[in-house]
Amino acid sequence: MARRRQAVTIKHVAADAGVSLQTVSRVINNEPNVRPAMQARVQASIDKLGYVPSIAAQRMSGSRSYLILAINDRERTIADWQTRQGSDWVDQMLLGGMLKCAEYGYRMIFELVDTHNDHVERELGATIAALQPDGVILTPPHSENPLITGFLAKQKIPFARIGSITPGPGVAMTMDDEGSARRATEHLIALGHRRIGFIAGSDEYDLSNWRINGWREAMEAAGLSPDELCTRGDFSYQSGVTAANLLLDGKTPPTAIIASNDQMTLAALDTAIQRGLKVPDDLSLISFDNTPVVRFTVPQLTAVDQPIAATFSKAVELLIVNGDDMVHDQPVVTEGRLIERHSTKRPRGSAGH
Structure with a gap:
């Protein structure tokens, strides 16, 4: 039976180079005050033995855990x-x-x-x-x-x-949740939608309110009223069903809905189908998240892709x-993008339909 190869450790490197464990540790961690000749000697042993530094070895210096x-x-x-x-x-x-x-x-x-x-x-x-x-x-x-x-x-x-x-x-x-919601709303407005519903997420998350703000800003900038067009779920499928029904039962139902995650958007899609509505002919939908499931629905869902x-x-x-020196007066923002698929189009009766 073949013998299992013994793992090369920092002790083997130290013995081969004829130096202390601390010296090997300093070389591994690229610490200052290591003479070039000593660094070359230790590195030669590392290369010769095929040693791969472990986290345990790197932590010997006590300065980092890696x-x-x-x-x-x-x-x-x-x-x-x-x-x-x-x-x-x-x-x-x-x-x-x-x-x-x-x-x-x-x-x-x-x-x-x-x-x-x-x-x-x-x-x-x-x-x-x-x-x-x-x-x-x-x-x-x-x-x-x-x-x-x-x-x-x-x-x-x-x-x-x-x-x-x-x-x-x-x-x-x-x-950039606020910006993403605004861009999604502007996309629907450009298609000709005037009544755009919004299903927000749980208010336990500040980002839920940022997305509401982005949607509201876009609506008001276009001279559209957001009144009675926003309802809230908790990111679960069932809450999306409840929210979608609430919007679609309104006096003047929306022609488009943006939902704050894929599960609530799936719920809105299923609710629309159960009501005999066609997506996107009767109702356009945009989702947040862009998880894999949105590419397997019929139709595939237009979605905000979060970075x-x-x-x-x-x-x-x-x-x-930066570590301990991290100082940022303003939030670091990574911008998302809107992925257009087949769940959005011009509303019935609009110009160009």
């Missing part, structure tokens, strides 16, 4: 995973974060924390103590939770707050490169 911690909401994440409804928020955050970490020789650790837990500081404290990350990325609603942001600030851990513009510690980052991967990539880079 870990970035990303925290997501436990309750909503687990609910999405259990229902298997196609949300790829976590996939995209890992894609952007892990690839950027790899460029810098870091690892990204993904943890779930319950933002509603009365002991959230203790829960987060245990995670921080175990991992000792060099930086933390917070997602909504954690990014707006003062217990969490205050704890990280007190611990002097650099962190990024995605989906937040509130002044305070950490670097605020947004995906989740790009935002996480930027957050990781800021944490690694």
Whole structure:
């Protein structure tokens, strides 16, 4: 039976080069005050033995952990995973974060924390103590939770707050939710729609209100009344059914609806079909998120593509490169884009239809 090859460790490198473990660690971490001849000697042993630095070896210096911690909401994440409804928020955050970490020789650790837990500081404290990350990325609603942001600030851990513009510690980052909602509304207005409904998300998330603001700004700029055209769901499919029925039961129903995530848009699509309405002939639909499911509906859904991967990539880079020196007076904005598919067209009876 073939013998399993023994892993090369920092001890092997030190023995081969005839130096201390601390010297090897300093070379691995590119620390100053290492003589060029010594650095070349250690590097020659690394190349000869095929040694790949581990996080444990890199952490010997005590200055860095080479870990970035990303925290997501436990309750909503687990609910999405259990229902298997196609949300790829976590996939995209890992894609952007892990690839950027790899460029810098870091690892990204993904943890779930319950933002509603009365002991959230203790829960987060245990995670921080175990991992000792060099930086933390917070997602909504954690990014707006003062217990969490205050704890990280007190611990002097650099962190990024995605989906937040509130002044305070950490670097605020947004995906231009307000601008995306405005552009989606302007797209429908350009097609000739005058009554454009909006299904907002849970008010637990500040971004839900930013999207309302973008929709309202576009409506008012075009001289259109937004009155009785906005209702709120909680990002779930069932709440989207309720919201869509409320809008379509109005005295003058909308000819188009924008919904704040794909699940609520799917609900609006199904509700329209059950009512005998054709999409987009009778009702145009635009979604937020652009998860894979929107390309498999009939018709395929026009959607706001949120730059989740790009935002996480930027957050990781800021944490690694700037670390404790991260200072941004204004939120760091990554702009989304509208992907046009087949669920939007001119309303019946409009010019050019």
